[in-house]
Amino acid sequence: MTTIDTHVTSAPASAGSGLACVAEWVTTTDHKRIGRLYLGSAAVGFVGSAVVALLLGIERISPSREWLDIGSLTQLFALQRFGLTFMVMLPLVVGLATAIVPLQVGARSLAFPRLAAAGFWAWLIGAVLAVVSVLNNGGPNGGNADFVDLFTLSAALAAAGFLAGAVSLVTTILTTRAPGMNMRRVPFFTWSVLVASLGLLVAMPVLIGQLLYVFVAHRHPSLSELSGNRAFAEFAGFGFTQPTTIIFAIPVFGFFAEVVATFTRGRSRNRGLIFAGIGLVGVAVFGTVLQWPATLRTSFLDLSFGEKLKDLLPFALVHGVPALGALVAVALCAKGLSAKPTITAPLVFGLFSALLALCGVAASALNHVAGAGLIGTTFEEGTWLALVFSAVLATMGAVTYWGPKWWGRSLPPKAVLPLALLAFAGAALAALPLMVAGFADQPGGVFPAVERGSDAVVNFDYSGPMALWNLLSSVGHGMVLLAGLVFIAVAVRSVRAGERAGDDPWDGHTLEWATTSPAPADNFAVVHIVQSAEPLLDLKPSNRSDT
Amino acid sequence: MLALPSAPAPAPRRQVFVGTAVACAAGTALIGSMLALYLRFRDEAISADGRWVPDGVKVNLVAANIMLLALIPICVFAQWAVYSAKRGDTVHTGLALGLVGLLGVAFINAQAFIYSQMKLPANDGTFSAMFYTVTGVMVALAIVGVVFSAVTAFRFLGGRITDREIVSAHAMYWYFLSVAFVALWFVVYVTK
Numbered sequence: 001m002t003t004i005d006t007h008v009t010s011a012p013a014s015a016g017s018g019l020a021c022v023a024e025w026v027t028t029t030d031h032k033r034i035g036r037l038y039l040g041s042a043a044v045g046f047v048g049s050a051v052v053a054l055l056l057g058i059e060r061i062s063p064s065r066e067w068l069d070i071g072s073l074t075q076l077f078a079l080q081r082f083g084l085t086f087m088v089m090l091p092l093v094v095g096l097a098t099a100i101v102p103l104q105v106g107a108r109s110l111a112f113p114r115l116a117a118a119g120f121w122a123w124l125i126g127a128v129l130a131v132v133s134v135l136n137n138g139g140p141n142g143g144n145a146d147f148v149d150l151f152t153l154s155a156a157l158a159a160a161g162f163l164a165g166a167v168s169l170v171t172t173i174l175t176t177r178a179p180g181m182n183m184r185r186v187p188f189f190t191w192s193v194l195v196a197s198l199g200l201l202v203a204m205p206v207l208i209g210q211l212l213y214v215f216v217a218h219r220h221p222s223l224s225e226l227s228g229n230r231a232f233a234e235f236a237g238f239g240f241t242q243p244t245t246i247i248f249a250i251p252v253f254g255f256f257a258e259v260v261a262t263f264t265r266g267r268s269r270n271r272g273l274i275f276a277g278i279g280l281v282g283v284a285v286f287g288t289v290l291q292w293p294a295t296l297r298t299s300f301l302d303l304s305f306g307e308k309l310k311d312l313l314p315f316a317l318v319h320g321v322p323a324l325g326a327l328v329a330v331a332l333c334a335k336g337l338s339a340k341p342t343i344t345a346p347l348v349f350g351l352f353s354a355l356l357a358l359c360g361v362a363a364s365a366l367n368h369v370a371g372a373g374l375i376g377t378t379f380e381e382g383t384w385l386a387l388v389f390s391a392v393l394a395t396m397g398a399v400t401y402w403g404p405k406w407w408g409r410s411l412p413p414k415a416v417l418p419l420a421l422l423a424f425a426g427a428a429l430a431a432l433p434l435m436v437a438g439f440a441d442q443p444g445g446v447f448p449a450v451e452r453g454s455d456a457v458v459n460f461d462y463s464g465p466m467a468l469w470n471l472l473s474s475v476g477h478g479m480v481l482l483a484g485l486v487f488i489a490v491a492v493r494s495v496r497a498g499e500r501a502g503d504d505p506w507d508g509h510t511l512e513w514a515t516t517s518p519a520p521a522d523n524f525a526v527v528h529i530v531q532s533a534e535p536l537l538d539l540k541p542s543n544r545s546d547t
Numbered sequence: 548m549l550a551l552p553s554a555p556a557p558a559p560r561r562q563v564f565v566g567t568a569v570a571c572a573a574g575t576a577l578i579g580s581m582l583a584l585y586l587r588f589r590d591e592a593i594s595a596d597g598r599w600v601p602d603g604v605k606v607n608l609v610a611a612n613i614m615l616l617a618l619i620p621i622c623v624f625a626q627w628a629v630y631s632a633k634r635g636d637t638v639h640t641g642l643a644l645g646l647v648g649l650l651g652v653a654f655i656n657a658q659a660f661i662y663s664q665m666k667l668p669a670n671d672g673t674f675s676a677m678f679y680t681v682t683g684v685m686v687a688l689a690i691v692g693v694v695f696s697a698v699t700a701f702r703f704l705g706g707r708i709t710d711r712e713i714v715s716a717h718a719m720y721w722y723f724l725s726v727a728f729v730a731l732w733f734v735v736y737v738t739k
Binding site: 111112163166167168170171174175176178179201202203204205206208209210212213216217219220221222224225226227235289511514526527528529530531535536539 | 553555556557565569574576578580581668669671675676680683
């Protein structure tokens with residue numbers, strides 16, 4: 001038996017001076033606080049990245065209003081891509097998982113809480129340095145070599161932070177579950193976090209390895225493909241596009257399944273199939289690790305049977321299987337909605353986020369059919385935005401759902417529900433028009449080096465019918481930003497003066513609802529024995545119908 | 548609050564061992580992906596110029612072979628530590644862990660010797676950049692291994708003799724390093 005102590009001692013309430021309170025938060029190893037640090041930092045990142053996305057959208061509307069120079073545009077594109085992926089999407093997902101998973105599995109703390117805390121700080125420092133680098137023309141395709149070096153190293157540091165978080169989460173789920181909670185009985189969200197964390201465990205080291213190569217080659221420049229300013233985009237760009245971002249969005253499906261199960265107030269008969277569906281989405285990691293485009297060639301239909309198979313099998317593995325998994329998971333959860341669930345804000349957020357994620361996964365598959373002519377267009381950007389915003393919506397829903405366990409107060413449902421509609425409409429409006437513009441051949445790219453007025457390289461073309469789509473996309477970004485800002489305000493108000501929540505405000509099924517609101521530092525006063533996948537439902541005989 | 552049946556606190560389920568295994572899996576992805584890109588660039592260079600290692604650069608294979616050979620006793624000593632720890636033999640556990648750490652330092656020293664013998668500037672081209680990066684990452688992993696050995700030894704010698712799991716985790720980490728280095732040795736030093 002190990003004697004390594006990873007148990008969080010009861011932290012005193014932060015009733016001391018302001019400095020003591022800050023010190024408490026900075027040195028915390030309480031998973032709920034680490035998760036909230038991630039979420040708070042990601043909220044700041046969201047506002048900044050959404051403003052950048054809005055600026056870029058406005059810039060793209062009309063060719064006659066070029067108010068940003070080429071260098072700034074290139075860097076803003078880099079900031080948008082890095083920001084929304086590494087400063088919004090991933091920290092939201094990792095933060096949420098860190099804050100909730102130990103409560104769901106009945107553990108008193110995370111495994112390796114200090115590692116998780118170190119991961120958070122590594123990510124935060126890396127993200128801040130990356131932003132500083134981009135602001136100094138040091139992002140991908142940037143002109144300031146020293147800051148390009150700093151950016152590359154910062155991105156690697158941020159990825160290492162997520163890796164540390166993933167190690168902690170996987171170990172927590174594998175080793176600290178409550179007695180009786182076998183892997184078939186873990187909650188949907190925890191299962192999805194396990195799949196996503198395993199994906200991160202494989203994807204992040206690959207990204208770090210490539211970044212280290214690029215850093216060393218760029219720091220000691222020679223006539224090498226690795227040492228150019230475009231090397232970052234070429235060798236590390238895969239970490240900021242599909243199918244990698246599909247892995248980051250997997251917990252969205254878990255959250256949807258979780259809230260459907262709660263609000264339909266019954267046991268899920270399709271539990272195994274939903275688990276399988278979520279697991280299949282994780283197969284997308286093959287595309288990341290092997291950096292296998294797995295594209296169906298333009299001439300696919302004219303190929304011989306053997307050649308077709310050569311294209312089809314990798315495509316099916318990297319894109320088809322995740323899309324099928326996402327469809328199965330969402331369809332089975334949506335089937336549960338026929339049991340007339342209580343319509344609440346978390347459920348609406350969960351539904352909308354799952355629809356966006358499903359759209360993103362399916363569109364990613366379509367993007368890799370060369371015959372559709374979408375490669376190198378803004379279709380990829382639309383797909384990526386759908387996945388990013390699915391994570392944002394799921395987090396808003398999760399904060400509404402699990403907020404009482406963090407600060408003991410509820411978010412006002414009347415204020416939050418309209419925000420779900422606004423955020424979903426904005427997200428759809430931000431992503432779908434770019435997909436349509438992709439069909440109209442509007443050029444795009446993961447980290448585009450923007451050039452204008454040249455026939456040789458045109459990465460930022462205004463001509464064609466895209467102005468309308470760009471306008472709609474900009475409006476969508478504005479709506480998501482507005483919804484996000486109002487939601488942050490509502491959440492802050494709830495923390496300070498929201499209505500006190502009961503221990504089980506949603507009549508939930510899973511272990512987190514068996515402790516007090518807010519949960520104490522040690523999560524549970526006693527160790528619970530779990531006898532089914534819905535342990536709290538066992539105590540509520542009136543709610544035992546199957547869905 | 549709902550009253551679920553309660554139980555006494557369960558024994559931790561080999562948390563350090565599982566965590567180390569997870570970290571080793573991540574390390575495998577790291578080294579594997581770096582070697583994959585190294586092979587890609589090497590193939591492209593050989594196809595284009597017919598050579599990969601720049602003229603006049605001599606990679607010291609003897610020192611690399613010694614590094615490889617050093618990993619055999621490291622694995623044996625790491626397993627000896629596990630065996631001794633299970634028997635509660637503090638002296639032999641400490642001795643085995645000390646030898647692992649010592650050989651780990653020798654492993655790192657051999658890599659430094661290779662660097663000094665090559666006299667290859669890092670900006671000499673793709674080979675030099677990739678060589679220093681991938682072998683540098685290996686050295687960093689070895690440094691983590693030496694620190695792991697030291698921490699394990701100090702914990703054990705400090706009286707936590709029931710702490711056998713960390714000794715097993717320590718052995719697993721060195722097994723991982725050995726396998727990773729075998730792959731690196733073959734790709735980088737043997738099939739140049």
